Amino acid sequence: MMRLRSLASFCIFLAAAAFAVPPQEKRVHHAADLSDHAHDDAHGFQYDHEAFLGKEEAKTFDQLTPEESKARLAKIVDRIDINKDGYISHEELHYWIKHRQRRYIEENVNKHWKDYDKNGDDKIAWEEYKNTTYGYYLGEEFDDVEEKATYRNMLARDQRRFKSADRDGDGIATREEFTAFLHPEEFDYMRDVVIQETMEDIDKDGDGKVNLMEYIGDMYSPEAGESEPDWVQTERKHFSEVRDTNKDGYLDAGEVAYWVLPGEVDHADNEAKHLIHETDTDKDGRLTLSEVLEQLDQIKVSTITDYGAMSVDEHNEL
Template sequence: MSIWLKILQHYARHINIMKLQGRLRLWVCLASLYIFIMAIVHFFHIPLHSKTLHSHYDLTGDAIQKRRHEAVKKEADKIAKRAFNEAKVAMGDAEQVQILTVTFEKADEDGDGMIDLKELSKWIGAKIKEHLTLALRENFFMFTAVDQNPRNGRVSWEEYHVYFLKHQGFDDEYIHNHKENHKGMTREMKEAIMRDKAAWSEAARDNPEELSIDEFLAFKHPESSHATILSIVEETLSRLDVDGDGVLTEEEFSDPAMNEIPEYLTEEKFKEERIHEFRNVVDENKNNKVEKKELLMYIDPRNSHHAEKEAANLISLADEDQDGVLTLQEVLKHKETFINSKMIDAAKSFHDEF
């Protein structure tokens, strides 16, 4: 048995040696072929890449930056155009009914055919957050689209005005040769330009002729701008802080004489609601004083109390049978109120407020 085992081992070694020799011959052939091809390339000066292919798949830093810039500009134009055009759309009665019906069904979480305060507050809160998130995104793309001549990281009134007119359908000849009074333009369009000029003046802090990207946010979406909210806080403190100690007491916060009272509230009811807000919403640390930080959190549109207050106001306005909930019929009966509310159009509602 040992002789046969030795014979088998000998043949196994022989086979392995033959396999190894075969692999070596293959690698030598491939190396020789590579050297031969490179010699031909070098001798005849054959290019090793296609200029067309290279330009399409260029991975250099400049090329990547250029493609990124083109993509951003394309997206910016699309978003900015949509933002301008949305302001011109007016809904008919049938469309309002359809939108309110669909929204009602979505907000009615338990599907009982009624919307209570909790359901409506939750829905409005989600719409507010959605709008504020989209406003930040839209601001970046619109700023990029408007900042064209020159592209310097700041937007001038001239740049914005040209972009505005272009997206209202005016041709280049009118845009570059029109007079300041915009002769022939509709009254609504002139009023829109005047509103923009007023908002521009409020947003421009460093230079009245140009806006940074943060100032542009305050110009187009003041409800999303921290600077605007902080400015409102400062104004509120200076108006209500009678003793000038930098904080607000319950009496200062709820004083009807120092606040603008909504038409649907009496002075007594207004003061009652403000005291309730002071104790349960604004005064977070329960020290009977409201500091600037607490006031900032209170005024911030993201604070849930705004959604709750909007929901409560809508229910009080439309709840005709006084059962504390809304039916679809009640909503449709007051469709103008709801269409312009944060339940449907948070953007328009915010811009009317700010």
């Protein structure tokens, strides 16, 4: 059972148990998120799966037969093995995971770029973004929309973030500036915007700080008669023991920043170490294809990871 679990941890053969991720996990911004799921092997291996393959590629993992998966896996392992010595080193796996991170962000920006660059000048003006996103509803400042206040707040928030991303202040976003707009957690100069938006989302009474009720309320709304899940009780402890560093009963902007932007931790490096530790059967600090394939036949087709969306031509991008 332990060997099967180790293999799943590599996310090559993920035992992909579906589970509800506590919303608090989604508040934390790790540079280029490896996954939207919690990194908790006790509940499943979706984090490892998405970290290795990328979020989009991991979505259709159940479409391949074991034979197809073996063949595609061999091609992926060959891509990761940059020096072609037959082994995947920590450095090569780290590079691959970082590559998947970058690809996700680039693909996300590219997907939106063509929607907003209406005049084809390879830049996106604020007016282009505003009209594309809100044009149908704008009218007299959303007078024809039921949720006027909500739309106005959304527009104001987008405009503020766009201005922060627009470093030269010309009202036009280059591709890099638009990337900062869509993924502000990736840019140091957008840090204040990320913190401000988080505070606005959670600080319901507008007093400039987050109390325990607001903190829990952002994550969990109990149903009638529902008992509180264990993870909520754990978060209550985290609030007082970890988040509230000055022990005044509130989270100020600095404490919120420490929570949602937890420093320069290289999560790709940590994930590479984790995957090798869990999958390296001979403990030589590197992986072979045979180590990865060792227990393929013991895993259901429905838990085989997805390589269908990954083109072999992608090797040229590494």
